[in-house]
Amino acid sequence: MSAFLLNRLSQSIVLLVIVSIIGFTVLNLMPGGPLAQFGLDPGMTQKDVERLAAQLGLNRPLWIQYLDWAWRLIQGDWGHSFRDGSAVLAVIGRHLLATLLLMGTSTALAIAAGTWIGIRGATHRYSLFDYCATVGAMVALSVPTFWFGLIGIYIFTLKLGWVPAGNMYTIGDGSVLDYLHHLILPSLVLSLVHVAIWSRYMRTATLEALSQDFVKTARAKGVSERRILLKHVVGNALLPMITLAGMQLPSILTGALVTETVFTWPGMGRLFLDSLGYSDYPMVMGLLIFSAILVVLGNLIADIVIATVDPRIRLG
Amino acid sequence: MTAIVVHAAPTRWWHSRAVARFMRHHLALVGIAMITLLVLACAIGPYALPYDTLQIDLRARFAPPLSGHHYLGTDPLGRDLAARLLMAGRVSLLVGFSAMLLSTLIGTLVGVTAGYRGGWVGAALMRTVDGFLSYPSIFLVLALAALLRPSPAMITVIIAVTSWMETARIVEAEVRSLREREFVQAARMVGLSRQHIMFREILPNAMGPIIVAASLAVARAILLEAYISFLGYGIQPPLPSWGNMLNGAQQYLASAPWLAIIPGAAITIAVTSFNFIGDGLRDALDVRNDHF
Numbered sequence: 232m233s234a235f236l237l238n239r240l241s242q243s244i245v246l247l248v249i250v251s252i253i254g255f256t257v258l259n260l261m262p263g264g265p266l267a268q269f270g271l272d273p274g275m276t277q278k279d280v281e282r283l284a285a286q287l288g289l290n291r292p293l294w295i296q297y298l299d300w301a302w303r304l305i306q307g308d309w310g311h312s313f314r315d316g317s318a319v320l321a322v323i324g325r326h327l328l329a330t331l332l333l334m335g336t337s338t339a340l341a342i343a344a345g346t347w348i349g350i351r352g353a354t355h356r357y358s359l360f361d362y363c364a365t366v367g368a369m370v371a372l373s374v375p376t377f378w379f380g381l382i383g384i385y386i387f388t389l390k391l392g393w394v395p396a397g398n399m400y401t402i403g404d405g406s407v408l409d410y411l412h413h414l415i416l417p418s419l420v421l422s423l424v425h426v427a428i429w430s431r432y433m434r435t436a437t438l439e440a441l442s443q444d445f446v447k448t449a450r451a452k453g454v455s456e457r458r459i460l461l462k463h464v465v466g467n468a469l470l471p472m473i474t475l476a477g478m479q480l481p482s483i484l485t486g487a488l489v490t491e492t493v494f495t496w497p498g499m500g501r502l503f504l505d506s507l508g509y510s511d512y513p514m515v516m517g518l519l520i521f522s523a524i525l526v527v528l529g530n531l532i533a534d535i536v537i538a539t540v541d542p543r544i545r546l547g
Numbered sequence: 548m549t550a551i552v553v554h555a556a557p558t559r560w561w562h563s564r565a566v567a568r569f570m571r572h573h574l575a576l577v578g579i580a581m582i583t584l585l586v587l588a589c590a591i592g593p594y595a596l597p598y599d600t601l602q603i604d605l606r607a608r609f610a611p612p613l614s615g616h617h618y619l620g621t622d623p624l625g626r627d628l629a630a631r632l633l634m635a636g637r638v639s640l641l642v643g644f645s646a647m648l649l650s651t652l653i654g655t656l657v658g659v660t661a662g663y664r665g666g667w668v669g670a671a672l673m674r675t676v677d678g679f680l681s682y683p684s685i686f687l688v689l690a691l692a693a694l695l696r697p698s699p700a701m702i703t704v705i706i707a708v709t710s711w712m713e714t715a716r717i718v719e720a721e722v723r724s725l726r727e728r729e730f731v732q733a734a735r736m737v738g739l740s741r742q743h744i745m746f747r748e749i750l751p752n753a754m755g756p757i758i759v760a761a762s763l764a765v766a767r768a769i770l771l772e773a774y775i776s777f778l779g780y781g782i783q784p785p786l787p788s789w790g791n792m793l794n795g796a797q798q799y800l801a802s803a804p805w806l807a808i809i810p811g812a813a814i815t816i817a818v819t820s821f822n823f824i825g826d827g828l829r830d831a832l833d834v835r836n837d838h839f
Contacts, residue, residue: 245674246674246677246678249675249677250678250681250682252678253675253678253679254682257687257690257691258690369574369819369822369823370815370819372822373766373770373815373818373819373821373822374811374815374818375770375773375774375790375811375814375815375818376774377774377777377793378793378807378811378814378815381793381796381797381800381807381811382807382808382811384797384800385800385804385807389800389801389804480683481680481681481682481683481684482683482684484683484685484686485683485686485774488683488685488686488689489774489777493797503686504689507689507690507780510693518686519682519690522686523681523683523686526681526682526683
């Protein structure tokens with residue numbers, strides 16, 4: 232186990248280094264670089280921009296800038312927002328919980344619905360249900376999240392008046408029920424694509440598990456179909472879904488950004504868009520790197536969890 | 548002798564098993580039909596409609612669909628929605644298709660090089676792929692689009708440079724599995740150049756997965772363009788795209804829901820069609836099921 236951990240950990244560190252190089256390069260190769268927005272400000276002369284660049288150390292060779300930047304990143308100094316001077320990491324921290332709440336709820340919904348649809352599709356293969364689920368999943372993968380959100384708001388807020396159209400809580404209320412009330416629609420919207428992915432995956436995995444020898448053995452022993460499904464099939468099919476959950480992280484984060492915008496949800500995605508609007512370079516940079524770190528860490532955790540549960544992974 | 552020649556006559560590609568399988572895939576045929584209709588409508592429609600996409604008519608603001616002369620109604624400036632939708636379709640489909648071509652090109656080049664060279668070159672390239680894949684695509688695309696002052700061409704490039712990785716992975720795996728096969732060894736022994744072996748000998752054998760990935764990449768590119776245009780960092784007005792038509796729609800959701808419903812439906816139909824086609828191609832070309 233420790234060899235596996237060490238190997239997996241070093242892979243993640245290498246990946247983080249590459250991720251940071253990509254992020255740094257991307258934002259520094261832009262025309263104008265980090266100070267582009269100052270160049271457009273008529274109140275700033277070329278000299279002012281140069282002085283600012285010297286002050287921020289932007290006139291040094293790129294690789295030294297990178298090392299300096301990366302070192303400060305490791306120490307937790309992610310720079311300060313251009314907008315109000317607050318520390319980038321602290322601001323991200325304030326918005327992280329809202330995003331994680333949204334992502335967690337919608338992932339739980341997606342797993343529950345996807346597992347049920349997938350297993351039913353596999354046990355009733357080529358039935359009307361299976362066919363609808365297959366086509367439905369492909370359509371669900373094609374619906375733009377923001378559009379689905381707008382339709383949801385139109386039906387459930389404007390027409391039926393069941394749920395609020397946005398924000399995380401009602402000002403002056405803030406009870407748990409109020410939070411849940413605000414959480415329902417955005418998490419449903421965010422989960423749609425993932426219900427599709429989970430259900431397709433679960434269908435394949437269940438079919439595969441059903442064709443295994445141990446299922447034949449169990450059937451020969453006279454174990455009931457229901458028990459076979461619950462004890463032998465679902466367990467085996469569910470395990471790799473931990474890995475899949477890790478792999479889905481980038482797309483969940485993408486969906487979260489869009490959902491947060493439509494529902495004015497005070498999370499990381501909205502913060503990112505607000506920062507873009509203000510050309511808040513340190514904030515944009517920080518969030519970009521942070522989102523990738525979340526993905527790398529999520530995958531690492533998924534791998535460790537599955538290796539803990541399933542000895543075949545860490546020994547094979 | 549002549550009889551043998553007749554039997555050995557080249558089989559036409561449309562007689563192949565793959566085409567037969569594709570034709571049996573109903574959803575793929577539906578996809579093809581819908582895309583054909585969409586492309587035709589977007590190509591011809593703007594000429595057939597009596598309205599210009601920029602023609603403002605303040606007396607006809609917020610006309611609902613099927614009212615008066617505007618089939619799909621009008622927007623907050625009284626511009627004809629049908630005309631704008633079809634014009635936007637040209638932009639969205641063109642961006643989606645071009646981004647797919649470019650990303651497939653990049654992905655194939657990286658994948659073939661990494662798969663054939665292997666060693667530290669291959670490892671470095673594939674770790675770069677992993678690095679790019681660690682970024683949620685929309686964060687990277689938005690950051691690039693916001694800093695680069697987007698034109699349609701720039702949006703296409705931005706989408707392509709952030710979505711070539713899937714293709715690269717698929718091609719790399721395919722090429723790696725073909726690298727030591729007899730026909731490649733034979734080509735090496737004959738003394739063919741590395742470029743020739745990579746692109747003329749190996750690549751044609753990896754075309755199936757590339758084609759499948761490409762059809763799904765169009766769907767992805769159209770969606771990504773819609774996302775960033777909706778958020779205001781993609782195609783810039785007055786040029787319409789399906790995404791930026793939805794940009795202001797949220798504030799009129801109560802009074803003019805068709806402004807949101809219609810362009811979104813167009814995106815969904817186009818993307819669904821390409822996904823159907825991709826699914827059909829995967830079955831037809833017998834490509835391993837990676838996603839489903």
